Amino acid sequence: MNTRTVASAMVFAGLSFFAALAPASANNPYPGSAMPLSKADFSLSINGQSIALGDKWDEDVQSRLGPSLSDNFVGDVVFDDESYKFYQHHYEEWDLYTSNLWWDKADRDVDDYIVAQITFSSTAMKTHRGAFIGMSVEDIKKRYGEGQHQQNDDGEWLFYLLGKKRLSFDIAAGKITAVTLSYDN
16 A cells, blocks of 8 residues: 555545534534424424324314314415415414415315414423423524514514425513414415
């Protein structure tokens, strides 16, 4: 083996050693911030049942989530210049909205509904990344990155987008008071 081959092998071995020591966050394409959102960020475990935005809504899913306190027609909501029906299913400390959203653009019937929004204010629930009610805004940013901030007379939010999906944290006094997974309109 010549000297150049030995030197190249030593450099490669040294780089491999240091790469193995690097933290998992070194794979983050956004240094200094949290990993970007993924599909998993728009799902929750509720009563042992995994539920995500876009999941089919039917009697089987509804029965596995347990009885709601009330079910109400919210109204027609315009998305992409089309009107879609929305229903609210209210549970203790969380709400789930279903809709026939984009039925005409997907392989679905007008009466096929999907999960279109989940909002919770329960301290017992957590997001996929472990965010919970009462967590500080600084801790949310450690998990999700800087996000986009919005404030008006109705309140204050920190939110994140992935395509048409939106993850939003309601804020009061620097703490999270509610979490909403929804479609951005």
